[in-house]
Amino acid sequence: xxxxxxxxxxxxxxxxxxxxxxxxxxxxxxxxxxxxxxxxxxxxxxxxxxxxxxxxxxxxxxxxxxxxxxxxxxxxxxxxxxxxxxxxxxxxxxxxxxxxxxxxxxxxxxxxxxxxxxxxxxxxxxxxxxxxxxxxxxxxxxxxxxxxxxxxxxxxxxxxxxxxxxxxxxxxxxxxxxxxxxxxxxxxxxxxxxxxxxxxxxxxxxxxxxxxxxxxxxxxxxxxxxxxxxxxxxxxxxxxxxxxxxxxxxxxxxxxxxxxxxxxxxxxxxxxxxxxxxxxxxxxxxxxxxxxxxxxxxxxxxxxxxxxxxxxxxxxxxxxxxxxxxxx
Amino acid sequence: xxxxxxxxxxxxxxxxxxxxxxxxxxxxxxxxxxxxxxxxxxxxxxxxxxxxxxxxxxxxxxxxxxxxxxxxxxxxxxxxxxxxxxxxxxxxxxxxxxxxxxxxxxxxxxxxxxxxxxxxxxxxxxxxxxxxxxxxxxxxxxxxxxxxxxxxxxxxxxxxxxxxxxxxxxxxxxxxxxxxxxxxxxxxxxxxxxxxxxxxxxxxxxxxxxxxxxxxxxxxxxxxxxxxxxxxxxxxxxxxxxxxxxxxxxxxxxxxxxxxxxxxxxxxxxxxxxxxxxxxxxxxxxxxxxxxxxxxxxxxxxxxxxxxxxxxxxxxxxxxxxxxxxxxxxxxxxxxxxxxxxxxxxxxxxxxxxxxxxxxxxxxxxxx
Numbered sequence: 001x002x003x004x005x006x007x008x009x010x011x012x013x014x015x016x017x018x019x020x021x022x023x024x025x026x027x028x029x030x031x032x033x034x035x036x037x038x039x040x041x042x043x044x045x046x047x048x049x050x051x052x053x054x055x056x057x058x059x060x061x062x063x064x065x066x067x068x069x070x071x072x073x074x075x076x077x078x079x080x081x082x083x084x085x086x087x088x089x090x091x092x093x094x095x096x097x098x099x100x101x102x103x104x105x106x107x108x109x110x111x112x113x114x115x116x117x118x119x120x121x122x123x124x125x126x127x128x129x130x131x132x133x134x135x136x137x138x139x140x141x142x143x144x145x146x147x148x149x150x151x152x153x154x155x156x157x158x159x160x161x162x163x164x165x166x167x168x169x170x171x172x173x174x175x176x177x178x179x180x181x182x183x184x185x186x187x188x189x190x191x192x193x194x195x196x197x198x199x200x201x202x203x204x205x206x207x208x209x210x211x212x213x214x215x216x217x218x219x220x221x222x223x224x225x226x227x228x229x230x231x232x233x234x235x236x237x238x239x240x241x242x243x244x245x246x247x248x249x250x251x252x253x254x255x256x257x258x259x260x261x262x263x264x265x266x267x268x269x270x271x272x273x274x275x276x277x278x279x280x281x282x283x284x285x286x287x288x289x290x291x292x293x294x295x296x297x298x299x300x301x302x303x304x305x306x307x308x309x310x311x312x313x314x315x316x317x318x319x320x321x322x323x324x325x326x327x328x
Numbered sequence: 329x330x331x332x333x334x335x336x337x338x339x340x341x342x343x344x345x346x347x348x349x350x351x352x353x354x355x356x357x358x359x360x361x362x363x364x365x366x367x368x369x370x371x372x373x374x375x376x377x378x379x380x381x382x383x384x385x386x387x388x389x390x391x392x393x394x395x396x397x398x399x400x401x402x403x404x405x406x407x408x409x410x411x412x413x414x415x416x417x418x419x420x421x422x423x424x425x426x427x428x429x430x431x432x433x434x435x436x437x438x439x440x441x442x443x444x445x446x447x448x449x450x451x452x453x454x455x456x457x458x459x460x461x462x463x464x465x466x467x468x469x470x471x472x473x474x475x476x477x478x479x480x481x482x483x484x485x486x487x488x489x490x491x492x493x494x495x496x497x498x499x500x501x502x503x504x505x506x507x508x509x510x511x512x513x514x515x516x517x518x519x520x521x522x523x524x525x526x527x528x529x530x531x532x533x534x535x536x537x538x539x540x541x542x543x544x545x546x547x548x549x550x551x552x553x554x555x556x557x558x559x560x561x562x563x564x565x566x567x568x569x570x571x572x573x574x575x576x577x578x579x580x581x582x583x584x585x586x587x588x589x590x591x592x593x594x595x596x597x598x599x600x601x602x603x604x605x606x607x608x609x610x611x612x613x614x615x616x617x618x619x620x621x622x623x624x625x626x627x628x629x630x631x632x633x634x635x636x637x638x639x640x641x642x643x644x645x646x647x648x649x650x651x652x653x654x655x656x657x658x659x660x661x662x663x664x665x666x667x668x669x670x671x672x673x674x675x676x677x678x679x680x681x682x683x684x685x686x687x688x689x690x691x692x693x694x695x696x
Contacts, residue, residue: 065500072470106665108456109447168668244671
């Protein structure tokens with residue numbers, strides 16, 4: 001038997017969950033349709049057959065109920081991994097996440113902790129109905145006490161998910177559903193971890209640093225490849241964890257290139273692009289050759305799917321943005 | 329027979345407003361010492377509350393939510409728990425928390441603005457106070473559910489007010505508890521007012537107890553100012569949570585009572601309710617009711633009451649002195665406990681702030 005499997009990103013989610021559930025009996029999966037149905041995206045397929053009713057739990061349809069009861073379970077020594085079917089449906093659970101999951105350790109001065117992982121598919125590009133395409137990572141990255149993780153490859157997905165589940169603090173694990181099945185990668189059968197809080201350099205370059213994550217990583221790499229043909233050498237950093245941000249990786253790359261762009265599909269205003277630009281300003285002003293360019297979704301509600309590809313940064317828009325940073 | 333199997337509007341009572349045992353009612357089988365300690369605990373909670381309000385008025389404490397009037401429900405219910413059981417409080421259960429093992433000094437510290445006040449002692453099964461309304465209902469459900477999955481046999485009581493029954497989390501918590509048959513006791517302190525909004529504005533239902541029907545388990549209404557009735561009902565609910573005998577484990581208890589004072593010290597109840605109403609409910613005060621009963625049983629007399637009052641006065645004074653002797657916490661406490669491992673950014677902010685403190689000194693830095 002081979003030591004690896006060629007998996008899609010969503011299969012890596014499933015494989016990661018399975019590995020952690022085998023490793024630790026306290027890990028349980030809960031949410032809407034996660035049991036017999038295996039999740040609407042099949043991220044939990046087969047887990048119910050293998051682990052049964054007490055560890056793969058179909059809950060009533062109630063987001064606050066799912067996360068709030070998971071908080072009680074986590075505080076009581078379990079490792080719940082609640083799934084919210086789409087990030088755009090997380091708002092009923094927002095109060096539980098920010099008022100309680102994020103604060104339980106602080107409030108109880110360490111007596112109680114909340115080691116849960118809230119998984120949610122997020123982002124646009126799959127022709128989904130209204131409320132199914134939002135990219136609201138900034139809400140959670142703004143909240144002290146939460147970690148926010150976004151994988152962009154199958155290998156990272158399994159390893160980051162394992163780290164998130166083993167982490168003693170609450171993690172919001174956002175899965176870019178546009179690339180759930182877009183490509184495959186060899187993923188070890190064994191469990192392994194990819195550390196939280198560490199960015200990955202996806203492409204080395206010397207002219208412009210581009211910071212991105214999730215589904216935007218691939219079009220950004222494509223734009224970088226095309227720009228290299230025009231003589232612009234782009235470095236692409238996949239942040240992987242949005243809170244805490246890997247400031248070291250951001251600054252190291254920026255100090256090398258002196259120019260930066262950020263690509264995210266969330267709206268521009270109040271998005272993490274602003275946070276990254278401000279960090280560069282505060283910490284590396286003397287290296288700065290050009291303003292930091294943000295290439296993002298618009299400050300509008302995410303459109304229905306007839307227009308979604310205008311909203312999402314595409315290769316051409318990303319290329320133009322990077323060029324602006326380069327040519328300033 | 330369990331007190332739980334009845335119509336939700338058939339209120340359980342053992343003592344009448346005067347403290348006489350009602351005809352046909354059975355006093356719970358408690359030993360003399362426990363009955364006297366019930367009275368003592370209630371009196372202590374009342375005295376603590378009066379002093380806490382006074383401390384706030386003197387500027388020695390921040391905003392505080394008073395409990396007077398609710399001692400019967402708090403003490404009667406919490407005394408029905410065993411050590412291994414768990415309590416999930418709202419922000420008003422200072423009396424119940426004390427009996428569970430959270431020292432008065434800590435309750436005072438919390439309302440004096442020290443985070444440490446909210447850290448229960450390691451061996452005490454009480455959760456931290458929840459300020460958002462009804463959110464703790466789900467935490468209690470989740471913890472009870474986890475306990476059941478671990479194969480334990482413990483009960484989980486969760487306190488909330490009448491206003492909380494309007495929140496989604498109340499319904500989601502009870503719904504989950506019914507579906508997953510968790511060992512919960514949902515204890516509604518129906519004190520008639522959610523700040524200024526009356527119970528009738530929270531629900532058109534005749535009782536709050538009857539809401540349990542919708543979740544498939546028993547709901548019972550009890551006179552929340554009758555500590556013996558509250559004890560009895562809660563004890564039955566705890567027993568059922570641990571040994572359901574054909575019923576679903578959870579129970580919803582509606583303890584009908586009254587908050588004599590304000591919602592918090594920042595609130596003025598004279599704006600929204602009449603003195604007559606307050607007077608009407610004061611006739612049901614749980615403390616003189618139990619006192620009258622215990623005197624009748626020969627368990628209390630003037631001498632014993634005086635001794636209890638003196639002891640309480642000393643205990644409360646000691647707790648206040650101890651809390652006030654605690655120095656202002658170090659700003660390190662702001663940065664501690666956000667995560668198990670401090671992220672680099674938080675550490676950098678902490679170090680910058682410490683440098684400023686060293687440069688200026690706290691007095692200069694905190695100048696308004």
